[in-house]
Amino acid sequence: MSTNSQNNPKGKIAEIMGFNLLRLVTLLTVLPILGLIVFIIIKGAPALSIEFLTTPPSNGMRDGGILPAIIGTLYLTLGTAIFSVPLGVAAGIYISEYAEDNRLTRLIRIAIINLAGIPSVVYGLFGLGLFVLFLKFGTSILSASLTLSIMTLPVIISTTEEALRSVPNSFRVVSTSLGASRWQTIWKIVLPQGLPGIITGIILGLERAAGETAPILFTGATFFLPQLPHSPLDATMALPYHIFVISTQIPGMPVKIQYGTVLVLLIFVLGMNLIATLIRSRARSKRQW
């Protein structure tokens, strides 16, 4: 390396400059995110307290906590999981392991990829039309969960498919040669090996659902609720929509509560992200093949 720099000092300088430029660009992409998180923590941390997390808003939202919104977001995330996880994983297994590679399945695959690109407000309006009005579920946790599920499905399907495809084909061949049926091979070998990837995909999908406002805007979120919802057919408060409300709809809203609420949502979403990352890195270190 040193001989290189003696022979060609200009090249060496260009190399150093090049590397530093790349380093700078990388830093530029990370900085805004880091800045945003630090800013919100600094502004929002003072608002956090047990009371803030465990009491409903009072005094026209200007006081009290955000308990109903937290619980609502938990309900919505859970509801989304109930519908989207079994369906999405099953579809992913089918596409990866059973479907033949023909024009129809290629079309389905393209459709799934494109579904992931549809703006979330379109999902919201679709949910309003289908679940709230046509199926008469009303503005409810059920409608909102179903709407979020449709939005989450493409993520879960494609990550499941991806995770299963990464399992070496030689395992399938060996298992088949030992007299295992196709389903036994999937159940005993392919799924367990793909599971960490699938779980990661599920969490990332649900995380996106938990933070969305537009799909629940017309389908299940409500401005204010004095009590917690009693049934899936009740409307609910939810963190993303609550943030929208307290930052635009209420005059004289204390800034502290706004940032506090944002911080809670951020912790919720980043926490899920962290779990997904941990699962992935743990699985990668345990993998033998």
Next chain:
Amino acid sequence: MKKFSIQDLNVRYSDDNESLRKVSMEIDSNAITVLFGPAGGGKSTFLRVLNRLNDLADVKEMTGQVLFNGIDILDPKLDVIDLRRKIGMVFSRPVPLPLSIYENVAYGLMMAGERSKKKLDNAVESALRQAVLWDEVYDRLTSSAYAISGGQQQRICLARVLALEPEVIMLDEPTSALDPVSTSKIESLLTELKEKYTIILAPHNVQQAARMADYAAFFLMGELIEFSSGKDMFLKPIDKRTQDYITGRFG
């Protein structure tokens, strides 16, 4: 006794890769039949027809007749899972399933619905003893099958085939990824196993073919060029191409 009787077998893949043309031969039980020849000659395809593992591949065309114990195994209505339990296969690279040593050996039986712990234990021990591996792994049956050496892994792969008590054992270049010591272990094992099983071996070089063959079949570009006893094949081959290949003029 004839285990397999193959008549005019033709196989073609969708991508027109390694196919078989008009292959006819018979395979004796309790003997080692060696399939040899340059890569891409059709040996692997041939093996994968015999246990219908080719069902997993993109086969465009398969005609002819393959009788196993007198039954046509190309019959679409055949119970392929039962067939595969009777015809075990060892692959060129050791591919342990991502399970423990015990589970690898018991896998076939468990998939066949065997639940009795005692029966499984006995089968695992007997299979590992037959594969001369028991003494090396008996104290760590629950550890991962990836925690042992490549040579041991390949014997696990043989043991999990033996655990099913098959009639036929097919080995597709089983020692190509192994060191000489592990190779000779597997070879002497096969010589013992032929007392009980029908063995079909695709060796990865001519020397191994000559060492192991009771019967030998020379495959070249999808055709069966010559088929005879091992002695005749390697001492006085008839076809010019066989001679050239055995003496190392191509391959």
